[in-house]
Amino acid sequence: MKIAIPIDEKSLKANVCVSFGRAPYFLFYNTVTKESYYLDNTAVASQGGAGIRAAQVIADHGVKALLTPRCGENAEKVLSDAEVLVYKSISGTAQENIDAFIGEQLNLLNDFHAGFHGHRGN
């Protein structure tokens, strides 16, 4: 399955980024083929709604699970409509998180912070 991780640098050894919407890059990883690629996050320069845009990109790439330390309500709405599961990442590198995910050690994220401009879309 394809998973995604917000990341600080383009490397499996890089740390997971503290923010989802404003992460500089996204890592896309295929747990079966072990192939990976990176994308620059175009949402970074946005005035607002960065999480929404980032979530749209994640959904468009056919991701089934997102590993992230935090996620906003608005992004969560997009991801849940797209049937992407959101897991709470552990502190550490992307590789450590991938291994934890495959080892079924990660929990689903269940606290989504309020969007900076309010609540869920409809």
Added chain:
Amino acid sequence: MRIAVLSGKGGTGKTLVSVNLAAIAKASTYIDCDVEEPNGHLFFKPEGVQEEEISVKIPKVDNELCNGCRKCVDFCKFNALAYIKNKLIVFDDVCHSCGGCILVCPERALTEKEKVIGKVQKGVSGEVTVWTGILNTGEATGIPIIQKLLAEDNPQGDQLIFIDCPPGSACIVMESIKDADYCVLVAEPTLFGVHNLNMVYELVKLFNRPFGVVLNKCLEEDNPAEKFCLEKNIKILGRIPFDNELGTLNSNAEIAVDKNEKYRELFSSLFDTVIKEVHHETITNS
């Protein structure tokens, strides 16, 4: 005649000054533009209050007509739209109501609906007409509410209108002073107060509004705000001394000029000076 009362900093006495000046004047209007934290109504306790909701336009989609081209998603500079599993999602609270998505949609699948962001209240307190703007918590901008407040009042000849502005110098303050005939800047005698007085000083100059300063909470010691005014050759309209009793009245949301002859005189005198200045400025500028 529109008189805006502002200060760069919160807590300097905008509401104290605007409320008491409106109370002293005969038959005036008081407009509270501090829509995030409106306080004037607590002093006036207006009666016969009528309310009107303020809303902005938000897009809504007819999914039958939508062909999934995503031109709207790509256009939106605020990322208020997402397209997932053949459905368009609209994020009301992120939307800036620019109307762009509706224009770009090739299928006319987008139309507009109203979203309430706050309200405007109108009431009466003695001879003062009291307008209050209230922004709902969680909403990003109060500008549409201020626009309504300032469009609503119809100056009947020389009717005096006192505008209690929000603190700071951001766009909501600009909106409040845009069409003011005169600006009263309230300053407190502290280091922070002067720094922020300078900000609104720049603002009123930028907007070319005639203005003067009221020094509030004056103590015996050196007043950095007074020094600033003297250095910049700014008209000092009056000085309100630091006064425990005035502070207490204010903290209990009581209108000082109604409670004590001493304050009635103080604000009367300030009022006369302000009116004189306003007329002087309008004659000079016409």
Added chain:
Amino acid sequence: MKQLLILSGKGGTGKTTIASAFIKLSDAESYADCDVDAPNLHLIAGWNSQPKKTDYYGLPKAEINLELCIECDQCRQNCRFDAIIAYSYYKVDPFACEGCGVCEYVCPVKAITLKPAVAGELMLYSDEEKVFSTAQLKMGSGTSGMLVTEVKKQMKSAAADSEMAIIDGSPGIGCPVIASLSGVDMVLIVAEPSISGISDMERIINTAAKFGTKTAVCINKYNTNIKNTEKIEKFCENQGLPFIGRIPFDSKAVNAINNGQTIVDIDCTSGKAVKEVYHKTINLLFEKGDG
């Protein structure tokens, strides 16, 4: 890094006065001023060096190329923000423009483009021990929320290994406050015992509650109105909010501030009281078993 944010709802309650005292008492390694509309903390933070300055780009603004403009008026008619004015030529009001791109889209001759616009300036003071992040929003700019986020980001990247950060917030309940609330571990609300202050305090508590952040309340200038002080304490009890303490109004505080000092740099009643409030706040901030 544990982040403590100091908010008030109403302006002038003493956020910066108290934040600066906290910073002094904790010998804070990292702190920030998120009141980007009217930053004050730098006036008593006591830095002698120049900060590193970075331009902050806010909303792009529309610009009309007069050589291409055919004055068809489509831009002005479609602008929802009254940002296009027809003088003897067509001009964009940079204060009203929100960078939505509608005018650029409707212009039949491509005379309008959105250009990046400087909306403020970020400043970072740092030495081997401390980091202080602040910013000034340009007059009339509307994108304070994002600048606040930049201020916090700047602080965190410069001082990632600090144990604690103290953030001086802005008044109000709008965008900049919401942005400053994101990701903080605790909010200390400085309340003023006036009717206005209570009303504003309730609105800010309401705003902070939406984030589910640990919140505590203290009262500044409490002796200016004991009745209202008691009202606030009762309110906190009813809401289950920790009430951290009372700080008296103190004329010596004004002198200290005007001399560029904090209230714990001189011997005064407010300084003594703020020390107690500080200790209780820190205990609550680092309390285990939250989450």
